[in-house]
Structure formats: C-alpha cells, structure tokens
Amino acid sequence: MNTIKLFTLAxxxxxxxxxxxxxxxxxxxxxxxxxKNQAKGLLDNDFKYDSSKITRFAYKEKEQLKEIEVPxxxxxxxxxxxxxxxxxxVVISIYDKPSTAKKRKLLYxxxxxxxxxxxIYVWEPQKSRKMYVNFEIPKSQNVDSRGCIIFLxxxxx
Amino acid sequence: xxxxxxxxxxxxxxxxxxCSCGNETDTEQLEITEKIDSSLVVVEDDISYTLPSPLxxxxxxxxxxxxxxxxxxNKPENINNYVSKxxxxxxxxxxxxxxxxxxLNKQSQEAIYYLKNLGQMSEKLWMSNIxxxxxVLTRFEKNIGNEDSLATIISDMQLSMDNYLEENGVGNNGxxxxxxAWVESMYIGSKVIEKSSNEKLLGRIAEQAIILDNLLKLLRxxxxxxxxxxxxxxxxxxxxxxxxxxxxxxxxxxxxxxxEEEVVYTFSKEELQSFGKEIEAIRKKIIx
Numbered sequence: 001m002n003t004i005k006l007f008t009l010a011x012x013x014x015x016x017x018x019x020x021x022x023x024x025x026x027x028x029x030x031x032x033x034x035x036k037n038q039a040k041g042l043l044d045n046d047f048k049y050d051s052s053k054i055t056r057f058a059y060k061e062k063e064q065l066k067e068i069e070v071p072x073x074x075x076x077x078x079x080x081x082x083x084x085x086x087x088x089x090v091v092i093s094i095y096d097k098p099s100t101a102k103k104r105k106l107l108y109x110x111x112x113x114x115x116x117x118x119x120i121y122v123w124e125p126q127k128s129r130k131m132y133v134n135f136e137i138p139k140s141q142n143v144d145s146r147g148c149i150i151f152l153x154x155x156x157x
Numbered sequence: 158x159x160x161x162x163x164x165x166x167x168x169x170x171x172x173x174x175x176c177s178c179g180n181e182t183d184t185e186q187l188e189i190t191e192k193i194d195s196s197l198v199v200v201e202d203d204i205s206y207t208l209p210s211p212l213x214x215x216x217x218x219x220x221x222x223x224x225x226x227x228x229x230x231n232k233p234e235n236i237n238n239y240v241s242k243x244x245x246x247x248x249x250x251x252x253x254x255x256x257x258x259x260x261l262n263k264q265s266q267e268a269i270y271y272l273k274n275l276g277q278m279s280e281k282l283w284m285s286n287i288x289x290x291x292x293v294l295t296r297f298e299k300n301i302g303n304e305d306s307l308a309t310i311i312s313d314m315q316l317s318m319d320n321y322l323e324e325n326g327v328g329n330n331g332x333x334x335x336x337x338a339w340v341e342s343m344y345i346g347s348k349v350i351e352k353s354s355n356e357k358l359l360g361r362i363a364e365q366a367i368i369l370d371n372l373l374k375l376l377r378x379x380x381x382x383x384x385x386x387x388x389x390x391x392x393x394x395x396x397x398x399x400x401x402x403x404x405x406x407x408x409x410x411x412x413x414x415x416x417e418e419e420v421v422y423t424f425s426k427e428e429l430q431s432f433g434k435e436i437e438a439i440r441k442k443i444i445x
Contacts, residue, residue: 033320033323052207053205066203067203067204069207069371071209073361130367155213155216157305157308
C-alpha cells in the first residue's frame, strides 16, 4: 500500500514537472481563429476573404526565414493582412521573386512600422502577380518562446 | 515517514532528471540544424503555399465573360456515389465550385441544392460545424437575389472551413478539396468556351498555370499517398501550361535585366481543346 502511495506521489511530481515543460512550449497567445477573425474585419465591405495561412514558429539561437508563395490573378485588387502574436519583432517583407532568386524586388516591408505595439499590418499591391511573403524571425536566447503570424488575403469583387 | 523520504527524494530527482534530458536533446537537435543551414536561406520545410478560393476563380471567369450553361455542373443526386473519405473530399470541392458558379450566375434554386449537398457532405467529413458557425443555409435563403450578399456568405463559409481544418489538425484536407474545386472550375470554363470565342477567358484559363503549380506543390508535400492518383493526373495536365511555367522560372532566375518581361498567358483554340479533353477525363474519374 505504502509503495503504491509512493509511486503515486512520484508520478504526480513527474507529471507536474513534465506539464511545466510542455506549457513553456505551447503556443502562448496564438488564438489563430480569433486572430483570423480580427484580420477578416479589416477586409471591410470592399474585399472578400480569399485564403489564409498560419505560420507558427519557435525562436532559435539563429535567424530563421519562412516563405509563403502567393499566386495572384493579373489585374485583380488584393489586400494583404498580417496579424502577429510574437514576443520578439518579426520583419514581414513581400518580394516579386522567391528567396532563392539571384535578384528580387522588395515590394513591401513592415520594418519602419515595428516600433511600438503594432500587431496588425495591411498592404495593398499596385500590381498583382505571384508574390513571396517572407518572415524574418530574429535569433533569440529564449529558445522556448514561440510566436505565430496570421496571413489573410482578400480580393475585391 | 522518515523511511519514505529518501524514496520520495529519489523519484523526484529522477523525474526532474528525465525532464531535463528532454531539453538536452532539443539543444542537440538545434545545434545540428545550425550546422546544416548557417545562412538565412529558406529551406523546403519553411516554404508554404496559398491557393485562391473557388469563389474567386468563378468570379474572374465570370468577369471574363463566362456565361451560365445549364447541365454542366455535377448532379446533386450523385452525392450518394461518394463513399470513401477521399472521394467525399474531392467532390466536396466539386460541389463548392458548382455552388460558386450558380451563385454568380443568379441560379438560386440550384445553388440551394448544392448548399444542402455540402451540408450533408460536411457531416460525412465531420465538418458540420462549418455550416452551423456561420448559419449558412438560413442566411443564404434570406439573401436570395442579392448576389453580393450571397458571395459574402460563401466566402464566410470558406473562412469557417479553413478555420475548422486548421483547428482540428486536418489542414491538409484543404488541398484535396481544392483539387476537386479546381478541376470542376476548369471543366466548366473549358466546356463553355468550346462554343464561343473569348480571348479574355482563354487568358484566364491559361493563367491557371500558377494555381496548378501551387496546388501540385501542396499535394506532393502534404498528401502524396492519399492523393497519388490526382497528383499523377494533374502532373499530366501541366504539359499544357509548360510554356508559361518555363517563362516564370526564367524570370525568377533572371539577375541582370531591371525591366522584366511579364508572362503573357494565352491559349490557342487547339491548345484549349486538348486541355479541355484531358480535364474532362479527370473530372469524370472524380464525379463517377
């Protein structure tokens, strides 16, 4: 009986310790559906929801780059909306070519808007063709911390 | 109690040790990854792709002058033919494209049949929530005749579906559903244009090269086993778009010229006929 109690106690300690570790690795503030709905509100009545992408990541001791390839129909009007839940700022840039191209043109970056508590970024391209969204995730000593970015695309009817 | 204390201490230390071992493993993996890619270059796992909504494809086709032609869409009663989950996903996509085509062409009664079908299929695919969340059918019936409101309801449904798939960890199903929708949209487009000459619509169909390219990348990445057959069929379709994809690739590799030449998407009548035949055969496999 005593042995059973002892094992139960040890199990509780183990589960508590493990749970603590797991919670450190959870998504934290990433309420993807809520963030998407918030972003959708910014489509106003002019744009219709087209597609969305959730990018979840863990910070590492080195910089990381994530890319989303976005096909757009020629001549159509689009609105790009990014809703971020990131403990450390992530640079969002949009290019005309993939990161593997030898030369590419920067179409948009949120670099100048990173000061303050801004979490949502909106951009409308002048011209529509295939575009490449890049997330530059900075290096961090806090490798347990995580973030997520919602990308939502709207088109004009 | 004194006798138990050492045991308790032993198990507690063992527990903490086991947990900390996990952290060491993570650190080791991180170091290995760092050695592999030391510069800021995107790796394949870090690339993702988006696809447009079937409603947008129907919209750009409509804008290009695609008229409504009765009898082209998949029959609502065919719903009973789709038994496997794979077929249900593909045909969920087919009916989504049919719904968009009907809505944008003011075919309200047909649209309601397709909406009801989608409701039934969503239950089979355990996605019934997507219809309840945005109260689709009631809103739809109330807004019949108002094309813009109906389009909003369908795009809300699309968002609701994307959320549902994401929340339930089955986001990969989205690519298969889209494959069905894309094939149906291309079938309708190429069938209608057979009988009328429309350069703008020909261009819009040819422009689908970039969508097919992204769709295949997603299917290969996420659904290679389950969707092996449709992947093979869609890969075969790529030959019709080869010239556009080659020009796109050349543009991506270009590093000297400041002024880029934009790819001009267009099909000749013969190219469209050949494409249309193949898409019809693929669609037949999906809906039968």
